[in-house]
Amino acid sequence: DVYKLGKQLNSGVWTLPFIGHSYLFFGDNHTRMKAFQSLGRDAISKKNNGLTSMWHGNYLYTMVADPDAAELVLKSCLEKDDIMKMATLFLGNGSIFAPVKIWRPRRKVLAPSFSVKYLKHFMSIFVKESNVMVDKMKSLVGTGPISAFKYFTAYTMDAVAESTLGYKMGSQKDTDQPFLKAFDEALVEGATRLCQPWLHSDLVYTNLPVYARLLKSKKFLWDFLKELIRTKRNEMIEKVDNEEHNYNSPKGNLQTFLESLIRLSGGDEGYTETEIVEELMVIMIAGNDTSAVGASFISVLLSRHPEVQEKIYKELQLVFADSDRPITYEDLPHLKYLDAVIRETLRLYPPVPVITRKVEKDVVLPCGIKLVPGTGVIVNIWALHRNPRYWGDDVKLFRPERFLDTPLMHPAAFMPFSHGPRNCVGYQYAMMSLKTVLSTVLRRYRILPATTPNSNSGFPPLRLKFDLMMKDEDDFQIRIESRR
Numbered sequence: 001d002v003y004k005l006g007k008q009l010n011s012g013v014w015t016l017p018f019i020g021h022s023y024l025f026f027g028d029n030h031t032r033m034k035a036f037q038s039l040g041r042d043a044i045s046k047k048n049n050g051l052t053s054m055w056h057g058n059y060l061y062t063m064v065a066d067p068d069a070a071e072l073v074l075k076s077c078l079e080k081d082d083i084m085k086m087a088t089l090f091l092g093n094g095s096i097f098a099p100v101k102i103w104r105p106r107r108k109v110l111a112p113s114f115s116v117k118y119l120k121h122f123m124s125i126f127v128k129e130s131n132v133m134v135d136k137m138k139s140l141v142g143t144g145p146i147s148a149f150k151y152f153t154a155y156t157m158d159a160v161a162e163s164t165l166g167y168k169m170g171s172q173k174d175t176d177q178p179f180l181k182a183f184d185e186a187l188v189e190g191a192t193r194l195c196q197p198w199l200h201s202d203l204v205y206t207n208l209p210v211y212a213r214l215l216k217s218k219k220f221l222w223d224f225l226k227e228l229i230r231t232k233r234n235e236m237i238e239k240v241d242n243e244e245h246n247y248n249s250p251k252g253n254l255q256t257f258l259e260s261l262i263r264l265s266g267g268d269e270g271y272t273e274t275e276i277v278e279e280l281m282v283i284m285i286a287g288n289d290t291s292a293v294g295a296s297f298i299s300v301l302l303s304r305h306p307e308v309q310e311k312i313y314k315e316l317q318l319v320f321a322d323s324d325r326p327i328t329y330e331d332l333p334h335l336k337y338l339d340a341v342i343r344e345t346l347r348l349y350p351p352v353p354v355i356t357r358k359v360e361k362d363v364v365l366p367c368g369i370k371l372v373p374g375t376g377v378i379v380n381i382w383a384l385h386r387n388p389r390y391w392g393d394d395v396k397l398f399r400p401e402r403f404l405d406t407p408l409m410h411p412a413a414f415m416p417f418s419h420g421p422r423n424c425v426g427y428q429y430a431m432m433s434l435k436t437v438l439s440t441v442l443r444r445y446r447i448l449p450a451t452t453p454n455s456n457s458g459f460p461p462l463r464l465k466f467d468l469m470m471k472d473e474d475d476f477q478i479r480i481e482s483r484r
């Protein structure tokens with residue numbers, strides 16, 4: 001059945017005996033992104049209608065770049081592919097990669113703490129950290145190119161740490177911050193392993209010095225979070241004892257995810273300390289670089305499309321005129337063009353370009369092809385967002401207006417935050433944070449390209465790489481100029 005499925009998927013990309021398509025992934029992170037791109041192009045080619053195969057040795061993945069098929073798969077296959085089990089060494093049973101029976105109850109606890117009611121409280125944190133960022137950027141005006149990512153990643157780390165943990169990380173001010181260092185080291189180790197198939201076996205990996213390094217970073221991060229949880233639990237119990245003797249219906253505002261995790265999980269009866277640490281790590285991992293990568297792609301595209309940047313500035317002028325007042329939650333719905341620019345960037349450059357699922361029961365796709373239990377699925381978001389059947393002939397153009405003048409042709413045609421029950425729980429958080437930081441930067445500065453475009457061919461295409469996320473190999477270089 002597996003081979004029959006492989007044949008039906010009709011790959012136009014060569015496979016080699018024994019290793020299948022794995023040869024495409026040998027090399028560096030740039031090569032790996034190119035592999036996903038060429039397989040994705042095959043999927044959206046006319047002959048294939050949004051599906052192709054990817055053989056990892058003798059293991060078959062159905063690669064999906066068609067919204068109809070993706071929607072069905074993401075609704076009916078909730079288990080993540082086994083390749084994601086590697087994350088367990090670091091994340092334990094953290095919900096993002098956990099088996100469905102662990103993920104489901106945790107998602108129920110996590111989801112309400114991302115509702116608008118809670119998110120509104122975080123605006124003041126986004127505003128404060130955005131201001132720290134624009135102040136830091138002052139010294140960069142008129143200097144040589146800088147990495148936008150370096151600034152956005154420090155911003156997201158501080159914003160997520162304060163809203164999640166109630167902890168003022170201060171990484172925008174001190175890049176040697178020990179939590180940040182340990183966190184970055186662990187992420188680098190994780191990405192290195194995922195991208196190097198010979199490190200996939202736990203038996204091999206856990207006997208290598210790199211594993212000892214991962215454990216060291218993990219211990220530091222876990223000890224730090226455990227201490228923070230203990231302090232917070234005590235604070236909350238004391239507060240409730242003083243106020244109303246009822247742990248489950250606290251008065252006052254919920255301020256952080258940590259507090260709501262402790263509360264929503266039923267106080268002492270709920271999550272264990274380890275389970276809370278796992279969930280906090282999930283949010284830190286899922287919420288940091290994803291948004292920073294998104295903001296960085298937006299900055300680079302704006303540097304190359306001054307006309308788009310001017311349109312955003314006009315919109316900002318309508319809302320704020322020349323005042324210095326900080327952005328509020330009520331301003332957000334008025335920033336429609338900025339919203340379209342963010343979406344259009346996430347369409348062309350989704351920070352998470354591929355996601356995986358495991359097939360556990362027969363699934364018949366709308367085109368009639370039957371997925372076989374024991375195989376995997378890769379939803380190639382990068383290719384799905386460039387599928388001309390759903391985006392028209394100008395699919396490769398950066399044209400934010402498409403989100404304003406044309407309704408989506410399919411609810412799953414645009415899914416940078418994934419789709420279905422296991423989609424991104426931080427979607428609204430991310431959009432609010434991005435709008436706050438981008439509007440704050442763009443009111444103060446004009447973003448300029450790092451290099452001058454060639455008079456004939458314009459700017460060279462961005463060189464992309466894949467290391468858990470899709471990033472710019474040149475580290476998102478831009479320059480800035482003061483608006484005032």
Ligand code: HEM
Nearest residue numbers: 096286287290291294351352355417418422424425426430
């Ligand atoms: C531009 C920014 C972001 C992008 C592109 C993004 C993308 C994604 C994607 C694609 C998934 C689902 C993976 C899958 O279906 O297998 C996901 C899951 C998740 N994201 Fe995001 N994300 C972003 C920001 C955030 C933020 C800011 C947070 C939290 C503060 C967050 C928290 C999560 C969590 C907790 C999950 C796991 C949900 C679950 O498994 O139930 N994300 N994200």
